Amino acid sequence: MPHTIEETPLEVAGPEPLGRVTAEEGRLLARLDRKRLPQHIAVIMDGNGRWAKKRHLPRIAGHRAGVSSARMVIETCARLNIEALTLYAFSVENWRRPKAEIDFLMQLLREYLRKELPVIHKNKIRLVVIGRQEELPQAVQRDIEEAMHLTAGNKGMNLAVALNYGGRAELVDAVNGILAEKRENGAGSKPVDEETISRHLYTANLPDPDLLIRTSGEMRVSNFLLWQIAYAEIYVTETLWPDFNRASLLEALLDFQRRERRYGGLGEEEASPTARAVGD
Numbered sequence: 001m002p003h004t005i006e007e008t009p010l011e012v013a014g015p016e017p018l019g020r021v022t023a024e025e026g027r028l029l030a031r032l033d034r035k036r037l038p039q040h041i042a043v044i045m046d047g048n049g050r051w052a053k054k055r056h057l058p059r060i061a062g063h064r065a066g067v068s069s070a071r072m073v074i075e076t077c078a079r080l081n082i083e084a085l086t087l088y089a090f091s092v093e094n095w096r097r098p099k100a101e102i103d104f105l106m107q108l109l110r111e112y113l114r115k116e117l118p119v120i121h122k123n124k125i126r127l128v129v130i131g132r133q134e135e136l137p138q139a140v141q142r143d144i145e146e147a148m149h150l151t152a153g154n155k156g157m158n159l160a161v162a163l164n165y166g167g168r169a170e171l172v173d174a175v176n177g178i179l180a181e182k183r184e185n186g187a188g189s190k191p192v193d194e195e196t197i198s199r200h201l202y203t204a205n206l207p208d209p210d211l212l213i214r215t216s217g218e219m220r221v222s223n224f225l226l227w228q229i230a231y232a233e234i235y236v237t238e239t240l241w242p243d244f245n246r247a248s249l250l251e252a253l254l255d256f257q258r259r260e261r262r263y264g265g266l267g268e269e270e271a272s273p274t275a276r277a278v279g280d
Helices: 023-031 048-054 059-079 092-096 099-122 138-151 167-185 194-199 246-258 273-279
Strands: 040-044 084-091 126-130 158-165 211-214 233-236
Touching (some): 023 246, 059 084, 059 246, 084 092, 084 099, 167 194, 233 246
Parallel strands (some): 040 084, 211 233
16 A cells, blocks of 8 residues: 555654554564664665656656655654654756756755645754755745745754755865854864864754665765764665655664664674683
């Protein structure tokens, strides 16, 4: 049975936070430890063009189909009380695509905001856009500003949409921000530390991602959140983005919970005295 999006409050109380589920989703949910979910999920939404090509459709059909997957991920993460979700929507490299495709993507973004913003706001989701917004079309900038202003006081999930975003561009902007701050404050030669850099990133008010999901099977991070994903668990699926459904997301969360997160240290078994003796 296909999943249907219902415009109901995402934080509704009840025994099942996801509402009506399929048999497959129910089996996955039964295995999920809701006390060990990631704080921040980042998603590289890849495969729209290939999805359309497989169906002998224009690329724009793939982009439109991908909107449903984005809606599902936003809704599900909000219902599971994930603190932050970042979606990679348009990179700085995407300007190299045909103008007709870029124009359609910008139109699709505006259409999405117009249709979905009331539901996002109703459900206390705070929308932020990360990237070089000043280089986007004026109409898109206005819509973004209005959406961020409307949801700025919301206390639910943080939804970050990466638009005209590049990880290297973000680091360049962070360095220039630090230099400007030093000039303004006369900070002299005080060394720059990791906290200073993090404070000047687009994601300064968000935790670093615990889980990075990439669809379509590509084994690269594509200039996405280069600083922030230093310790993120990376989950790659062959599923193309328009086919990425709620069961796919739950599978990614279950895979995350099977990982042992070490942050450069040793796992419990490796850190035991016996394990050290054997290693020596």
